[in-house]
Amino acid sequence: MARWEADPRGRLERAALELFTERGYDQTTVAQITERAGLTERSFYRHYADKREVLFGGGEELEKHLVAAVGDAGAGLAPLDALITALQAAEAVFRPRDAARKRRDAIAANPALYERELIKLASLSAALADTLARRGVDARTAQLATDMAMSVFRLAFERWIAEDDAHFAALVRESAHELRQVANTTGSGPSSSPTR
Amino acid sequence: MARWEADPRGRLERAALELFTERGYDQTTVAQITERAGLTERSFYRHYADKREVLFGGGEELEKHLVAAVGDAGAGLAPLDALITALQAAEAVFRPRDAARKRRDAIAANPALYERELIKLASLSAALADTLARRGVDARTAQLATDMAMSVFRLAFERWIAEDDAHFAALVRESAHELRQVANTTGSGPSSSPTR
DNA sequence: AATGGCACGACAGAAACTGTCGTCACTGAC
């Protein structure tokens, strides 16, 4: 017989999301989370660097997945095209929509959690730009392309969460198309009609 | 005679930047900052919501300045053009280059500070997008245009800090030009030659 | 059966932050 219950991280993450939803992030202490999950406060910090981190367990998985996808798609495509292509495969590592929604609501309700969300996205962005750079793309070009791709990603993800039967890849394509329109609608740039 | 020394915020911010530079953010306590600035720990939290905030005093000023500039430039320009035009006036509210450099180094050396930097930029981004939206720009278009403008801003600011006699407005124009090139270099978009 | 690794509990403590109350220079009304 095992000395402790299984899957401590899963228990902590579920307990945390419940409590954050019930009473808010600030009003729940780490002691309450660990009490509900059935371990001690000290053990919480063995699994997570700080209190916020308990909501961001899947971040590395998404990063690895997208970095690999950019590697695959990178062949003959322009940097932004490679990124947009890779993004379309992201839905595979998303949480179920309702869990993603609860998590999003908790983050939106608390600036400290939003800060953490931002640095996770920045880390993802840096990893993608680095992947492009390793494939010979100029550093500034990689940065600009990745920033645009992340803008598309955020927009598509918001819409994916909001619309019950949305298909993420389609939202990515639509958003990327809109982004290119916005980039080109200008007095000084090419006045060609948008992509079709 | 005044009961207390003048400019407590200025003293706190200078003391904090000194200490962060000398021994790092994590290794300096709020008590040390307030001791050097000549007041108590409790008063620190009357001026700043938390320890990190002491490095981000000028954020509101930049935000107001840019929001106003977008309002002025908004007339007949496309959203992204209005933002890029506004950004070119940002240097007026920058700190001296050496102070900006120290601040940047402290932020780059500490993830917690970088998180705060990101949420400040996100707040600026939201304010700019809101300004566009108030002028009748579609919400998604405003978001995409603002994200691209912020990408240009970050890139231009990095270069402004790195190069001793750089002119910010010129860096903004160059970076915006590069961004449009990257957006257009694609198999599906317009294949016209870049802006000149 | 001995060995070491690993995940956790138990405990102590530093540092970040908050609540509350008292103090005193300054301000404006009278």
Add this chain to the structure above:
DNA sequence: GTCAGTGACGACAGTTTCTGTCGTGCCATT
């Protein structure tokens, strides 16, 4: 001139987050 605010601060206690350290018992390897 005086006298009740007001505002900025000090003093102090308390909570919560986070860290350091050590001990314990299950488990796998040999």
